[in-house]
Amino acid sequence: MSTPLPPDKSTVQGLIMRGYTHPYSSHLLFRFSSKAAASQFIKALLPYLRSAENWGTNKPDKMLNIGLTFTGISIASSLTKTELNAFPNTFTTGPASQGSQGSLQDYGEGDPEKWLFGGLLTNGNPDPAKRVDAIVHSYAMHQNSLNELTDFIAKAATAAGVVELLPLDGGKGRLEQYQLPVDTIHFGYRDGISEPDLNWPETWPAPPVNTDPADLNNFLIGYPNSAFQPGPSNPATPNASAFAKDGCYNAFRVLYQDVNAFDKYLSDNAPVVAQTLGKSTEYAKEWLAAKLNGRWRNGSPLILSPDAPDPATADATNFSYTEDTKGLKCPFSAHTRVGNPRDEALFPAESPVPRLIRRGVPYGAPPVSDNDKGERGLIGLFLCGALASQFELIYSWINTNNFSPLFSPNFDTQDALLANRATPDMDTTFTIPIPGAAKPLVLPKLPQFIVARGTAYCLLPSIPTLKAIAEG
Amino acid sequence: MANPLTLYVPIKQDPLTQAAAQAAYESFVDSVKAGLDASNILHYARVALVPNPSGEGILGILLITTFDGEMNPYLKFFWQNEGTRKAFAGIAAIALNPPSPPVTDLTGFENFINENNLNKRSKDLYKGYTQSVLQIKAAFPPK
Structure with a gap:
């Protein structure tokens, strides 16, 4: 087969292909009210949207990336029902579904009925008040810059009629990075040491199971010879394939x-x-x-x-x-x-x-006493195809x-x-x-x-x- | 922890489809044995042809399996295994309501299996024992 060309980095969201080391970040959750509202909101954010292109020697002071859940795509896109059906069942049914819970095993305090976002009602149906349609991952070099950026995002949401979910502090707090020493998590370990190389394959052996799982074609949608076959990629639903191409899934998981x-x-x-x-x-x-x-x-x-x-x-x-x-x-x-x-x-x-691309950051201050039950943990971004x-x-x-x-x-x-x-x-x-x-x-x-x-x-x-x- | 997959697919009533269903039924174990053996998660898998109420012809194909753990992460393996892929793709091809979009890749396969699974909850399954296939094989190695 001919060698597929690597993706144009200007088309790929930067978070996927490079680990940001901005010291300040906030991960804002939103619920759309309509297609028009989603459109207006995302349009307002475009000036800060960061691609995977090289930014040179100076890191951008403020930038963001955007994720959409299946409900978000259903509202914000023009895809038909058949085209939406082309997305993988695991994505469309979501992490609280029985199928996903077979792997995640969130029992006890982690039960989806107790989730701060994305969870279920006691009858097992999705909780509409906790539905997430979009996550805006915002990054900044300084606290003031982050404050400016999150204010900008929140105002853009309000102007568009998009509702922000505040999962922490009893419905008042955002998921904001806590400044532990660089790449450290609350248990004191250094994190993020071993990440996939995201190389573009030099050869494309068949069968795909022989390809390197750390290569980029296992994470980006729309490229051949991945053992994991990121989808949708069905020729019968070209609009869905085009919508998802050069995208990547993010299992966004907040872990206390x-x-x-x-x-x-x-x-x-x-x-x-x-x-x-x-x-x-x-x-x-x-x-x-x-x-x-x-x-x-x-x-x-x-x-x-x-x-x-x-x-x-x-x-x-x-x-x-x-x-x-x-x-x-x-x-x-x-x-x-x-x-x-x-x-x-x-x-x-x-x-x-x-392999997974991990882009997580810690949240919450370290405990000050043995009885400190304050909220802290990892804002986990686990990227995969x-x-x-x-x-x-x-x-x-x-x-x-x-x-x-x-x-x-x-x-x-x-x-x-x-x-x-x-x-x-x-x-x-x-x-x-x-x-x-x-x-x-x-x-x-x-x-x-x-x-x-x-x-x-x-x-x-x-x-x-x-x-x-x-x-x- | 074992979980159930009960796949019920009503099929078309034309002679070619009916013959294909009969052939799939008769070759089922031979087709899937290698793949299911290698998976190490399948306790039992069986197929049945559900007759039409009239007693003539086949209404649908019923595939009943009991497997350890979760299903979706392992569908990649069953899609990549030629025997299991052909068996499932064959069932999808003769479905009365064919999958839309058609099953051409792993994503389509995942969607077809989930959409036609009558058991959505593990509590649908009675378990006479709790051991996994791996535990049983370790305890009773082949002679």
Whole structure:
């Protein structure tokens, strides 16, 4: 086959192809009242819409990107019912649907009935008051600039008759980035170290399963030879395909992080870890934190730095799990090993390992006391070309570690950090193999460290598509 | 946790369609065995031909499966496997109300399966045991 041309970066929203490092961001949720209102609102935002083109040496002081949910597309676009039917079921039914909840497993406090946005009524139907049609991701270099930008966006919404949802502080607060040290999350880990390369394939082997899942054609809609086949791409619905081309899905998920439960788990288990290792309790805490995550808090992967964090490996992304078949360096259920098992042996139906583009930021201030139950966590942007076979597949692995023969014979453990512990029939202990020890260290019940506060599946449409909506 | 998929697709009444349904029924297990074996999530899958009320001819195809975990992330695998793709595409091709747009890719396949699944909730399923296919295979390896 001829080599497909790479996308024109001026048509792709910048958030997809590059990680912004703006220190200030806010993620505003909106509900459309009509097609005309959506059109007017998006048209007003176009001056700040950022493409993936290089911005040179000076970062833009203020810029934004726009995501649309399926309900948002249904209202804002001119697509017919048949064309709308061409979008993937996972996107059209949304993250609160039974199908998606089979993977996300949001039980208990994370139940979609308790979500701050995008959730359900107690009868299982979508809550109209929490419906999200659009998310505007706004970024700025300074707090004042962000304030100016969010004021501009809010006024544009009001002028168009578009309703803003304020999910935090009892309906008064936006999802705004908190200034933790760069690329750090509330549990103290550095984040965002390993991202897909987003290369354009040099060769286009067949079958598509042999392509590199980190390549850009697995994330952008409208290109061939992806094992995940981002859609819609049906020739029978060319308008839907054109609408979605050069777009990418965003699983927007706000995740509360229970910092006190996390710290308590480390403190409660440090004595037995210290005794097992013959080390101090302070070392034991950091060692346990690293075993839960697969990387030390500075970023060093356990595979390369099994005994202590090392600045030389803090940004390392080139390593393998194939030699660690007993989990002696990195436990099988460590978060980063579940979220990206790399070259680990997988069952055929799980291959190839899907990748996600992660553009999340922390929200909420750190706790000031052990009893501080303030709202804090991660504003998660998980970008993919196929919500079901990329995002939800990884989430299913997180809730049930059953994707590799390594988990034999029970296949019932969970991601040490992220899983929902109420997932039926799961073993919530945490097993840490110890080199030279007769038995692994098995720590008791993993707590619920993370709770879903809301989820919305969005399409980050191309710039031409957004301009077309703006023109009505 | 096991979940049900009950796919019911009414079919056209012309002789060619009726013959195709009969052929799909008779070749079902041979067609899908390799794919379903490799998936490691299928407990059972069976197909049945629902007769017309008159007793003559076939009203529709009924496919009943019980599988572990969630369905949608694994549809990619079933679409990429030739046997399962052909079996499902064959059913879609003879549907009385053909999928719109037609099934030509993974997205269309995902939509066809979900739209025709009569079981939307896991609580529709009685479970006589809680073990997964992987757990059962590990406990009872092939002799």
